[in-house]
Amino acid sequence: MSEIGMPGPRVFFYVQHLLGIGHIARASRIARALVGDGFDVTMVTGGAPVQGFPGAGIKHVELPPVVAGDAGFSGLVDLAGNPVDDAFRDRRRDLLLAAFREIRPDIVIIEAFPFGRRQVRFELLPLLDEIAGMKERPIVLSSLRDILQEKSKPGRDEESVALATSHFDGILVHGDPSFARLEDSFSLAERIADRVIYTGLVAAPRPAPPSERFDILVSAGGGAVGAALNEAAIGAARALPKALRWCLIAGPNLPQTAFEATVDSAPDNVSVVRFRPDFPSLLAAARLSVSQSGYNTVCDILRAGCRAVFVPFTAGGETEQTARALRLEKLGLATVVPECTLSPEGLTRAIETALQRPTQNLPPLDLDGARRTSSILRALLAGTSVSDLARQTSVR
DSSP: OOOTTSOOOEEEEEEOOOSSSHHHHHHHHHHHHHHHTTOEEEEEEOSOOOTTOSOTTOEEEEOOOOEESSTTOOSEEOTTSOBOOHHHHHHHHHHHHHHHHHHOOSEEEEESTTTSOGGGHHHHHHHHHHHHTOSSOOEEEEEEESSOOOOOSTTHHHHHHHHHHHHOSEEEEESOTTTOOHHHHOTTGGGGGGGEEEOOOBOOOOOOOOSSOOSEEEEOTTSTTOHHHHHHHHHHHHHSOTTSOEEEEOOTTSOHHHHHHHHHHOOTTEEEESOOTTHHHHHHHOSEEEEOOOHHHHHHHHHHTOEEEEOOOOGGGOOHHHHHHHHHHHTTSOEEOOGGGOOHHHHHHHHHHHHHSOOOOOOOOOOBHHHHHHHHHHHHHTTOOHHHHHHHHTTO
16 A cells, blocks of 8 residues: 555556447456555546446546447447548547656556457557657556457467567466466467466455345346347246346447337336446346356356356357356356357246256355456566566466
């Protein structure tokens, strides 16, 4: 902790979310833990604004927002759907560099890059080059979820390794190595093993008791790609006993017309909302969760110890959610319904099966990644080497 009246170490945390809200939600959990430990955190975001993020106590720089042009992340568009041009990119780059120069951070954390977010290298490479040329440079870290998206284009993994070794001091992998290791989803991980620091999974703190209780909690993440799950869940709710009480969280990014259609089609025992800030609390009281298998949702489910049915997101060749869901199914902690086979009838059968499954003790996974990230940053500032931290955390 910082001395009273003294500013804490300055952290410059860059996050670019393009489709859902998972990236900014995980980064915000980490940032809140850093602020609680006395760090002075500025989060730089470049996606569509999301209510409640990054949260109180975190300084916030908002770049002109861009989002993915489609579910396959093929191109960037502004919030009006217009493809971004060179002038737009130059403006974002200049704003990012100006913010960095003003803050003069002790630590720079860049979420996903260079293992993802190649779409914004037009501003990140100039930032990294400026840092590389500084006489007194900050510590530079990449912040990754535990399972990466498989790269389909040749040379991408080699490019990531080259950037990681030339511009980054360390790579924070927000996972428990007993559940998933970087080499499981990144073929060249051995080349950067001395830079990989495992933090544990970034789950929210234990939630407060719920204000309401539902039997089945359906959540579609940000909602941008959740319409099919919502529709199948409504069909399942009609087929299953009416005594079951449902809450369907459609997501803040679900188009308004789709949201209204979901509300209109829901039976009386289904409450449809866009967002519930008490989602972790609701999970702790629910009999079953039905969701995609994004990082943050899975962390919340693990923290709550709730039964789960997962419908992994696979559009655009996405592989990360499927890999996570199948690992949990192998541990007996979930039922997986492939997105390509999703239907009201199939989801109904999966829910019936999951409700009959006895609750099980969760494996002892490390869910304290936000607090551990803060401890790791403190150790780095105190002079502990990245390689020492890599050795210490890789066997957890």
